[in-house]
Amino acid sequence: MEQWIQLFIDGTTIGGVYAVIALGYTMVYGVLRMINFAHGELFMMGAFAGFYTLDAYQQHSGLNDSLPVFTIASAIVAGMITAVVLAVVMERIAYRPLRHAPRLAPLISAIGVSIFLRNVMLRVTNAEAQVYPRVFPRGAIEWGDVSVSYIRIFLLVLSVFFLVLLWLFIERTKMGMSIRAVAEDRDTAALMGVNVDRTIVMTFVVGAALAGAAGAVYGMFVTTATAGMGFIPGIKAFTAAVLGGIGSVPGAMAGGYFLGITESLSTKFIGAQYKDVVAFVLLVLVLIFRPWGIFGKREDKRA
Amino acid sequence: MHGRNGRRWLPLSVAAALLALFAMVAVACGDDDDDGGGDQTPAATKPAGQTPAATQPSGGGDTITIKKGDKIKVGISTTLTTDNAQLGIPIRDGALLAIKQKGTIKDFEIEGIAEDDLCSGPGSVTAAQKLLSEDVVAVQGAMCSSGTVAALDTYAQENVLVISGSSTGVQVTDPPKANFLRTAWNDATQGAEMAKYACTTLAKKNAVLVNDQSVYGKGLMDVFKEAYTGAGCTVASEEAVTVGEKDFSPVVTKIKGENPDIVVFGGFIAEGAVLVRQLRDASVTADFMGADGIADAKFIEQAGGAAEGAYVSRGPTPAESTAYDKFAGEYEAEYGEKAGQFSEHAYDAMNVILAAIEASATVDADGNLVIDRQALIDAAHDVKLPDGASGPIEFNADGDRVIAAGTVNRIDQVKDGALERIQ
Amino acid sequence: MMQRFEATRALTRALDNANARARAAFDAIPLIRWILPLALGVVGALSPQWFDTRPTYALMVLITYLLLRTSTNVFGLAVLAAMLVYLPMEMDRFERGILFDIALYTMLGIGLNIVVGYAGLLDLGYVAFFASGAYIFALVVAPEAGGGWDIGASFWLMIPAAMALAAALGVALGLPVLRLRGDYLAIVTLGFGEIIRLMLNNRDDITNGPRGVYLIPKAHFFDKELTGPYELYFLVLAGVFIAAFAAERIRDSRVGRAWEAIREDEDAASAMGVNTTFYKLLAFAIGAAIGGGGGVIYAAKQTAIFPRDFDLDVSINVLALVIIGGMGNVRGVVLGAMLLIGLPEVLRDFSIEFAFIDLANIGADYRLVIFGAALVAIMVLRPEGLLPSRRRAAEFEQAEMLESELAT
Structure with missing residues (x-):
């Protein structure tokens, strides 16, 4: 029983990360109908920005020890800023010129961006894993055999916090309303006076901020950053977004948690080497019965 | 558009027919020009009228002539892109250090050419083709066992000497290949020694094995399991981690549930460091053991203190030897960084290549250096380096290293953040 | 529905006009069409030393582009075929290796193009069929010492057998996903590719x-042993031509029109009596069979294959080359493969050295950085691909026109 709970918590942690990354996928898909394959690399860049920030504090001051709250917060902000700047630049250079292009062209452009970023970081780091300074207080809450470290709790809470924040942003703000309007029908939204370009950039900004922050916190959690670290979470988050119904914000959250927990439980009951098989088989099963995802809307014409 | 139907098939079918014709002609007469692009570089000359090496892999008779003033080119096949470059770059640098120290052979300068092999079968084959087109004399590599297995066929076609410092897989020398040697320890040796140490010396009777689903990790753990259970110890479960992932919590939770005496890991530093750290974070106190894949200061650094007490097997080494320390010092002086876990093996491999060239190359009347491919391979088999950085080097008929008398399987333990030899 | 027919008719007329104009323009510049390739052939034949990897590659891409873009007659394709057969005779082992990979990926691209380009089914798991072809061949012929089953069978017999098996797999994987559309299909096929590799x-x-x-x-x-990429290259080249020929014939047949109808509007196609299930599965099966055939040749060339050879990158590469070349178009696939597969390898030798700038290793170290940037640049500059089928290009233009008309 205790192992069940532990596995469930393990799965929820990584699932929360998937969910936060998946939000970026799903929002961009919502407004542009494009899969931003470079989104996982924004996550990776966020992790590096977090590392460089904390490392700078470590090298040049004692703040990591005396004021960890501040350094952790600034690392997260650095991750967000880096990812946002990159996202705005990539939207401008690689995606905006392709707004009216055949729908698979931006996909390839995004793959190009992804290869570019990954290999730039590989050269910058000389392919070595960068090790985070241990800033976060060690220790864990123990309950029998269940042990939940503080950083895990932080990651769990933060992912939920981001999800709620995003939901409020989408549902309650004017910008959120524009995003929904553009996702619904770009041309009509434009007619109604929504600045479409600005809304699309804003979508990228929000998605990237989430990915960057997730990257920085995930980096602290796993304590290393490598150039290739965005690839697998990127694919998993993409899967989660589709599972939940791509274009749907609650769908991305549900998909992320579902995927994380599935992976965790199947590690125990089927074997770690089969966890991805289980995840994909479940995906197929879900989509056979609900071809538009768990929360997705039926969109026949868009296919 | 349907009106074009009638015309469309004609050009394609005629072209296909032409192509078939061309192809037959080309296959019939194409291969007497096996080295079309090689004319600008030191010529790979073939005695007139001889069948090219391509059709008789171990045929011999093929010689390389290096003109006076040109350089002797030696290839290095290693991984320079993807996260595996973390392993590959120190391998390249170790090999290049050997070349730099050697300087010249019979007054001919030596040039090392490194190609990216992506640690994969197809990548290593491409790297092999590239190196062969550069007319290299011999090759250090490929980095990964899968790459070596795939690329050896390509090298064999030109009867090129290949020595790997990092391909440890059992299958690489089983069956043995005439043109291949390695300074890396065969996983069969390493895995059995690890099992003996864990089961007998440490008396840890209950193990969980974790592999990274690679040729190396899975192969090593298979050997370990056989020897370990053969010695009367039990394997509680076998787990796997995915290369590239960074959160192994579910696997850690499962290991915790098994409550083993020792966790044995087959894989490389990136995953090994994450695994050991997450095990300690989950307060799993079982011992941790790995092999040459994690024998690196980076493993300790990336594990962030959690590696303390971990055992690392490094292959048969003399009890007293300063050769490795000497190499490590020179490496750090040259590159300003610590040597990687296969650097010394790559360094030794390159030294064997250079010694073999020295032993077999002759200078002809015009002052050109002539190297006979088969003679080079034979010479390499006979090379002995008693002071190899990774221990005394001598090869058996299969191309594997002979376990020299007076050596024991070296086991290091992480103490105070550094690897310290305990056996 | 009437409007749709009107639109189609207008589209066909516009296309025929565009076609005629393009040909007229092409006929007016015989220089490109006749003289350049011939001159190059003569120069190449006279001086084999003149060949060096990068210029040869650049010229090959350029000539292929010109020939594919402008010619529809026997002569142009014959020149192309002659070039593709002649060039490797002058090449060294590395260049032949690249050319083999280009030809192999062209073949895979033609297969995927049937699924994605013709039938409009976005498949991100094409590697599954490539892998199954390679593995079934390897397992059957390899000895037990090499991890095989040691059954032993002829390579030539295994090609159709593996193709049939891959086609069956295509149908088996296609069946559960028939209801899925667009990106849902993409992620499920991606999953299938990964499942096959993991298994x-x-x-x-x-x-x-x-x-x-x-x-x-x-x-x-x-009696001749097909030793390496050079010998097998001709086999792949033959495979490319057969696949290209078959693909174009099918596209212009009843089946091709059914695919087109499904691609444009599946519900309408179904309403008009097109058996969408059958035609979708047919597209999967044919695409899979070509991929399986490619897998067999790949395994025969590699002599050693590993599950890791068949990861997601292969699917992405094949999809990218189809799109970069110009979707729905066999000619585009050829060009896409030359760029996407050739470029990263050719860049290995790239270096910049003049005055005080010494970037001798820029190719070795930064080739994938350059490659990533090049992908973006190509897509931004030529969003429909380098060689879009004329029909497709016109469709997009019209769609945009309609869109802007509606918007204003």
């Missing part, structure tokens, strides 16, 4: 797992 890796009792299958015996053409 090859995990079921080591059957497939020898991560250790792979090796010691794959060489294929023979009568």
Whole structure:
């Protein structure tokens, strides 16, 4: 029983990360109908920005020890800023010129961006894993055999916090309303006076901020950053977004948690080497019965 | 558009027919020009009228002539892109250090050419083709066992000497290949020694094995399991981690549930460091053991203190030897960084290549250096380096290293953040 | 529905006009069409030393582009065929290796193009069929020492057998996903590709797992051993031509029109009596068969294959080359493969050295950085691909026109 709970918590942690990354996928898909394959690399860049920030504090001051709250917060902000700047630049250079292009062209452009970023970081780091300074207080809450470290709790809470924040942003703000309007029908939204370009950039900004922050916190959690670290979470988050119904914000959250927990439980009951098989088989099963995802809307014409 | 139907098939079918014709002609007469692009570089000359090496892999008779003033080119096949470059770059640098120290052979300068092999079968084959087109004399590599297995066929076609410092897989020398040697320890040796140490010396009777689903990790753990259970110890479960992932919590939770005496890991530093750290974070106190894949200061650094007490097997080494320390010092002086876990093996491999060239190359009347491919391979088999950085080097008929008398399987333990030899 | 027919008719007329104009323009510049390739052929034949990897590659891409873009007659394709057969005779081992990979990926691209370009089914798991072809061949022919089953069979017999098996797999994977559309289909096919790879890796009792299958015996053409990429290149080239020929014929047949209808509007196609299930599965099956055939040749050339050879990157590469070339168009695939597969390898030698700038290793170290940037640049500059089928290009233009008309 205790192992069940532990596995469930393990799965929820990584699932929360998937969910936060998946939000970026799903929002961009919502407004542009494009899969931003470079989104996982924004996550990776966020992790590096977090590392460089904390490392700078470590090298040049004692703040990591005396004021960890501040350094952790600034690392997260650095991750967000880096990812946002990159996202705005990539939207401008690689995606905006392709707004009216055949729908698979931006996909390839995004793959190009992804290869570019990954290999730039590989050269910058000389392919070595960068090790985070241990800033976060060690220790864990123990309950029998269940042990939940503080950083895990932080990651769990933060992912939920981001999800709620995003939901409020989408549902309650004017910008959120524009995003929904553009996702619904770009041309009509434009007619109604929504600045479409600005809304699309804003979508990228929000998605990237989430990915960057997730990257920085995930980096602290796993304590290393490598150039290739965005690839697998990127694919998993993409899967989660589709599972939940791509274009749907609650769908991305549900998909992320579902995927994380599935992976965790199947590690125990089927074997770690089969966890991805289980995840994909479940995906197929879900989509056979609900071809538009768990929360997705039926969109026949868009296919 | 349907009106074009009638015309469309004609050009394609005629072209296909032409192509078939061309192809037959080309296959019939194409291969007497096996080295079309090689004319600008030191010529790979073939005695007139001889069948090219391509059709008789171990045929011999093929010689390389290096003109006076040109350089002797030696290839290095290693991984320079993807996260595996973390392993590959120190391998390249170790090999290049050997070349730099050697300087010249019979007054001919030596040039090392490194190609990216992506640690994969197809990548290593491409790297092999590239190196062969550069007319290299011999090759250090490929980095990964899968790459070596795939690329050896390509090298064999030109009867090129290949020595790997990092391909440890059992299958690489089983069956043995005439043109291949390695300074890396065969996983069969390493895995059995690890099992003996864990089961007998440490008396840890209950193990969980974790592999990274690679040729190396899975192969090593298979050997370990056989020897370990053969010695009367039990394997509680076998787990796997995915290369590239960074959160192994579910696997850690499962290991915790098994409550083993020792966790044995087959894989490389990136995953090994994450695994050991997450095990300690989950307060799993079982011992941790790995092999040459994690024998690196980076493993300790990336594990962030959690590696303390971990055992690392490094292959048969003399009890007293300063050769490795000497190499490590020179490496750090040259590159300003610590040597990687296969650097010394790559360094030794390159030294064997250079010694073999020295032993077999002759200078002809015009002052050109002539190297006979088969003679080079034979010479390499006979090379002995008693002071190899990774221990005394001598090869058996299969191309594997002979376990020299007076050596024991070296086991290091992480103490105070550094690897310290305990056996 | 009437409006749709009107639109189609207008589109066809516009296309025929565009076609005629393009041909007229092409006929007016014989220089490109006749003289350049001939001159190059003569120069090449006279001086083999003149060939060097990068210029040869650049010229090959350029000539292919010009020939494919402008010619529809026997002569142009014959020149192309002659070039593709002649060039490797002058090449060294590395260049031949690249050319083999280009030809192999062209073949895979043609297969995927049937699924994605013709039938409009976005498939991100094409590697599954490539892998199954390669593995079934390798396992059957490799000895037990190499992880195989040691059954032993002829290479030539295994090609159709593996193609049939891959086609069956295509149908089997296609069946559960018939209802899925667009990006849902993409992620499920991606999942299938990964499942196949993971099963090859995990079921080591059957497939020898991560250790792979090796010691794959060489294929023979009568008495001649097909030793390496050079010999097998001609086989792939033949495969490319057969696949291209078949693909174009099918596209212009009843089946092709059914695919087109499904691609444009599946519901309408179904309402008009097109058996969408059958035609979708047919597209999967044909695409899969070509991929399986490619897998067999790949395994025969590699002599050792590993589950890791068949990861997601392969699917992405094949999809990218189809799109970069110009979707729905066999000619585009050829060009896409030359760029996407050739470029990263050719860049290995790239270096910049003049005055005080010394970037001798820029190619070795930064080739993938350059490659990523090049992908973006190509897509931004030529969003429909380098060689879009004229029909497709016109469709997009019209769609945009309609869109802007509606918007204003």
